Amino acid sequence: MRQPHAVLEGVTRVYPGTGDRPPLRALGPIDLTLAHGEFFAVVGPSGCGKSTLLELVAGLQTPTDGRVVFEGTPVRGQVPDGVGVVFQQDASFPWATVHDNVAFGLRQRGTPAVEVARRVQSALSLMGLAGFASAYPAQLSGGMRQRMCIARTLVLEPRLILLDEPFGALDQQTRLLMGDELLKLWRTTGATVLLITHALDEAAVLADRIGVMSARPGRLLDVIETHWPKDRDSRLLERPELAGITARLWAHLRRESMAALAPGGATP
Amino acid sequence: MSRAGWIRLGAIGALVAAVEALCRAGIVSPLRLLPPSAMVLGLGPLLTSATMLAQVARTLADVGIALALAVMVGFVVGAVLSALPRVRAVVEPLLVSYYAVPVFVFYPFFIVVLGLNRYPRIAIGFLLAVVAMIVSTLNGFDRVPPVLLKTARVLRLSRVETVRRVILPHAVLYVSTGLKLAVAYAFIGVIAAEFIMSGDGIGYEIAFAFNNFDNRTLYPLILLVLLVSSSLTLALHAWERRYVARQTTQEAR
Numbered sequence: 001m002r003q004p005h006a007v008l009e010g011v012t013r014v015y016p017g018t019g020d021r022p023p024l025r026a027l028g029p030i031d032l033t034l035a036h037g038e039f040f041a042v043v044g045p046s047g048c049g050k051s052t053l054l055e056l057v058a059g060l061q062t063p064t065d066g067r068v069v070f071e072g073t074p075v076r077g078q079v080p081d082g083v084g085v086v087f088q089q090d091a092s093f094p095w096a097t098v099h100d101n102v103a104f105g106l107r108q109r110g111t112p113a114v115e116v117a118r119r120v121q122s123a124l125s126l127m128g129l130a131g132f133a134s135a136y137p138a139q140l141s142g143g144m145r146q147r148m149c150i151a152r153t154l155v156l157e158p159r160l161i162l163l164d165e166p167f168g169a170l171d172q173q174t175r176l177l178m179g180d181e182l183l184k185l186w187r188t189t190g191a192t193v194l195l196i197t198h199a200l201d202e203a204a205v206l207a208d209r210i211g212v213m214s215a216r217p218g219r220l221l222d223v224i225e226t227h228w229p230k231d232r233d234s235r236l237l238e239r240p241e242l243a244g245i246t247a248r249l250w251a252h253l254r255r256e257s258m259a260a261l262a263p264g265g266a267t268p
Numbered sequence: 269m270s271r272a273g274w275i276r277l278g279a280i281g282a283l284v285a286a287v288e289a290l291c292r293a294g295i296v297s298p299l300r301l302l303p304p305s306a307m308v309l310g311l312g313p314l315l316t317s318a319t320m321l322a323q324v325a326r327t328l329a330d331v332g333i334a335l336a337l338a339v340m341v342g343f344v345v346g347a348v349l350s351a352l353p354r355v356r357a358v359v360e361p362l363l364v365s366y367y368a369v370p371v372f373v374f375y376p377f378f379i380v381v382l383g384l385n386r387y388p389r390i391a392i393g394f395l396l397a398v399v400a401m402i403v404s405t406l407n408g409f410d411r412v413p414p415v416l417l418k419t420a421r422v423l424r425l426s427r428v429e430t431v432r433r434v435i436l437p438h439a440v441l442y443v444s445t446g447l448k449l450a451v452a453y454a455f456i457g458v459i460a461a462e463f464i465m466s467g468d469g470i471g472y473e474i475a476f477a478f479n480n481f482d483n484r485t486l487y488p489l490i491l492l493v494l495l496v497s498s499s500l501t502l503a504l505h506a507w508e509r510r511y512v513a514r515q516t517t518q519e520a521r
Contacts, residue, residue: 055418058422060418060421060422078421078424079421079422079424081424083422084422085418085419085422087415087418087419089413089415090413090415091413091415091416091418091419093416093434093437093438094438094441095437095438095440095441096437104423104433105423108423108424108425108429108433
């Protein structure tokens with residue numbers, strides 16, 4: 001196995017109870033090691049704590065038990081340098097142009113203007129937004145806004161990219177193409193990717209390894225290796241092995257999703 | 269202009285023409301109402317009279333001061349209230365029911381305290397306008413989506429930077445709604461206060477002409493107030509369409 005990049009050790013998240021509501025165990029314990037430069041996808045039934053897992057790795061939440069280690073340093077209370085996050089919801093800043101949205105993080109770091117212009121330009125062309133630099137987010141489609149948010153993450157050259165159902169709001173064709181874009185980015189940047197998704201085929205095509213989570217409290221039931229070549233794209237949909245992977249994912253998820261939906265079971 | 273726009277313009281034109289016809293035919297006495305054409309002609313002498321222009325300038329200045337104060341104070345109070353949820357819980361019901369209070373009942377009190385000068389009028393204009401600003405500012409702060417605050421943390425912004433670079437710019441998008449209301453309220457407050465009791469301003473001139481049965485001054489003055497306030501509102505709309513609307517999504521408006 002390659003060098004570990006991010007490590008989760010017995011990570012557990014319990015939301016404290018309020019008033020007469022008992023504490024809620026949302027997640028864990030989870031042990032997981034993400035290798036440098038790997039593409040790891042997480043699938044699981046709704047409400048199993050997938051997004052909580054991502055926020056714990058990002059440092060947006062703090063584990064109740066256990067710890068997250070990124071590049072050898074424990075993550076505590078703030079997002080470490082080198083981690084980029086793309087959310088499912090539209091996270092564009094509506095008052096700023098596409099260019100200023102993407103430049104935001106670089107300017108925040110005090111990057112020289114010439115360098116900002118160059119890097120924003122290249123991130124925008126990579127995401128197919130070169131002609132929209134002076135547009136405002138409200139003038140873009142949902143898919144373009146999400147591409148802009150990916151460009152905003154990318155431009156900071158994160159070493160670990162966390163994506164929380166980034167294509168959840170997009171139609172099937174757009175998400176396949178966006179998946180291809182994501183694979184291209186992953187190959188060119190060499191970053192480690194953690195992708196949360198509810199789409200089994202998306203996980204099966206994109207990832208090197210896929211973690212399957214149980215119904216709440218979410219734990220890792222299985223980790224499936226896909227053995228795809230690094231130079232891959234959505235044309236993998238033609239490959240017969242894909243059915244085997246999605247079938248194995250579904251075998252786990254069917255049981256867990258039914259458990260999650262059952263009366264008295266975990267609620268989303 | 270859209271079809272609806274032309275129809276609207278036509279309807280207004282027809283109404284004015286009807287009033288003109290009624291006046292010309294002697295059905296409405298000129299002692300009651302001046303024909304619209306005479307109102308327009310009456311604007312000429314008003315706008316060339318230095319004393320009248322000074323009154324207009326005085327009123328506009330008072331409206332401007334009331335408005336500027338309302339915008340600044342309203343934004344700051346809105347921002348502070350949104351940061352202090354407990355205080356807000358106490359104050360918010362008062363804000364919501366505020367416009368049920370006829371602020372003008374306090375006018376005599378302001379005259380007693382501040383004197384018979386411009387300040388009681390500015391106070392009335394300010395009091396009418398400020399709450400619209402507070403409410404729209406609160407609304408702007410309330411509607412900052414949680415995902416933007418998470419993004420701020422991912423971009424490693426400090427607390428102060430988050431307020432300055434994410435929360436404030438988002439709130440400002442909503443301020444234009446309060447600003448439009450505040451302009452209207454400041455106008456109403458100042459001119460009505462001049463009308464009720466004062467020694468200068470357009471409202472005073474209207475009251476003076478009214479008390480002296482001077483229709484030839486009264487109606488052109490009313491027309492003048494209409495022209496000034498509607499052109500200001502139109503300018504504000506144009507500004508909003510150009511700079512604000514493109515930044516707010518349909519859902520946010």
